[in-house]
Amino acid sequence: MSATIALPPVRGTLKADAPLAPLVWFKAGGAAQWLFEPKDADDLSDFLAMLGPDVPVMALGLGSNLIVRDGGVPGVVVRLGKPFAKVMALDETTLTCGGGASGILVSSTARDAGIAGLEFLRSIPGTVGGFVRMNGGAYGRETRDILLSCEVVLRSGEQVTLLNRDLAYTYRHSNLTDGAIVVSATFRGEPGEPAAIQAEMDRIAAAREDSQPLRSKTGGSTFKNPDGHKAWQLVDEAGCRGLALGGAQVSEKHTNFLLNSGDASSADIEALGEEVRRRVKDKSGIELEWEIQRVGIVK
CATH class of the missing domain: 3.30.465.10 (Uridine Diphospho-n-acetylenolpyruvylglucosamine Reductase; domain 3)
Known part of the structure; x- marks a missing residue:
């Protein structure tokens, strides 16, 4: 991804084309056009005030409830460090x-x-x-x-x-x-x-x-619980326990968790989630909503 945005000076660290896969739980996905780790709140405030208003900005925490698409994230990803x-x-x-x-x-x-x-x-x-x-x-x-x-x-x-x-x-x-x-x-x-x-x-x-499958490459709870229902139960009843697509799989242990079983792309993970949503809708008539945030560009 081209790193041709004009950026203000910072006191923290600013990296171009920074890989995000190591920073998210799924260990998949593309790079941030820019990754900014501000030194303090004033550093962040000054940077955003001077940054062109058309440049997208996204905060990144521990990367647990997140799919970073394989084409990467345009603009600036802000990571709050120590x-x-x-x-x-x-x-x-x-x-x-x-x-x-x-x-x-x-x-x-x-x-x-x-x-x-x-x-x-x-x-x-x-x-x-x-x-x-x-x-x-x-x-x-x-x-x-x-x-x-x-x-x-x-x-x-x-x-x-x-x-x-x-x-x-x-x-x-x-x-x-x-x-x-x-x-x-x-x-x-x-x-x-x-x-x-x-x-x-x-x-x-x-x-x-x-x-929960805590020792796996996962993104945490995948779908929101619909009113009066448990998402995991709807997924299970739709026959999706263990369902796999590419390198992605629905957890056998907890069916509201998707796993990167080794070499999954973010496209695999997201496509598996959409297939689960389709099967649940066919089985129960209920449309599951993503709880995991999906960001970036589809490759």
Whole structure:
């Protein structure tokens, strides 16, 4: 992909034609036209303010719920690295978390501070920025249950503070605009005993290990649960358990997970997902919606 965009100066790192496959869980897909890792929020803000408004911008966290298409991603992919991965307790019930912090770090810091109610983040393989944007959730809780506010750099470069109510949360969705990047968030839990919090985290981790193909190249939960239904059950009932296409396969262990069994292209993975959607629609009349984000150019 040509790297011929005129780019502003940065204090972080900026790489042209940067491979994204190593950075995403599926280990497949093309390159970013540009990959930007800002030094801090001001570096990101200044860069976006000076970047041509027609240049697409996308945030990348841990790359768990993501298919990067084989033709790569045009424009700028922003990855929040170590400067955005800090988590700190503000008081006995609240934490401030960088947009690049993992769910494991957030839940562990909450445990150490005696803050309960954030244990579910232990099971979500992503970062705070992704949780906030997608209203990430698991085991009966969602981000909207714990978010007080977040700091966001808009595509224009403007830095704004948004409250929970400003995000208009619904299931796996917020109203954050394209190109807006969550650089930090404040979460609120409730006072708890660290030992009890750890026990709940252990329970969640064990349940996840038992039911999900965690040691495979996967993208996490593939389809949203339709109202009144479980996506995995609809996929299973449509006869898709173990279904393969090219190097991609529906997990035998959990049918709402797609796997790269070794040499799958992103086209294989996405085509398998579409075939699953077709079979589920034929069998049950229900149209599954993708939960995994699909980005970039079809090769």
